[in-house]
Amino acid sequence: SQTIHQWPATLVQPVGSPLSLECTVEGTSNPNLYWYRQAAGRGLQLLFYSVGIGQISSEVPQNLSASRPQDRQFILSSKKLLLSDSGFYLCAWSVQWGQAGELFFGEGSRLTVL
């Protein structure tokens, strides 16, 4: 069966520090991968998605970047965190195109920027 792992689960970082959140998927090949951010009262905002190694689409210009160095690995990064980067970050995967877009989510990473 397929599983998705995210880490770290919680993170407290000072403003201006770097960020790296990692997500890996097991049990499937060539998945679509996604990073969403959930802020209080704002629902889920799609940040990045990837359909293959090295292929990243950015939905919202901001202080974050994403990379996909391996087929089942997706990394969310920042060089300098802002207070507004605080939130609950969710990684998700889906099967490839034309599969009705059902997403499978990780357990999330809660980031607090102080």
Place this chain on the structure above:
Amino acid sequence: AQSVTQLGSHVSVSEGALVLLRCNYSSSVPPYLFWYVQYPNQGLQLLLKYTTGATLVKGINGFEAEFKKSETSFHLTKPSAHMSDAAEYFCAVASSGYSTLTFGKGTMLLVSP
């Protein structure tokens, strides 16, 4: 562009009462629609989805939703609420390329004894 509106950020019901969570969507293509549930500090779990075919969709934990094209709605219902249903619920619509999902802002369901 696709969008989702969930009416009511919070809905309160008594245990055993009907649950109704409202969702309206906008889509430039035939919609694929989803309901997800999120328990505190966890990821989202799929409750049910509509792609094509029967407009009344049954999901897990006794939930169901009906796709009404004329009303652009996909409301979530459950005949009898249970305490374990207390969670946040998200409606979502697939993008025009069916590769990403656009989510509503969520509705927190509170269940009282």
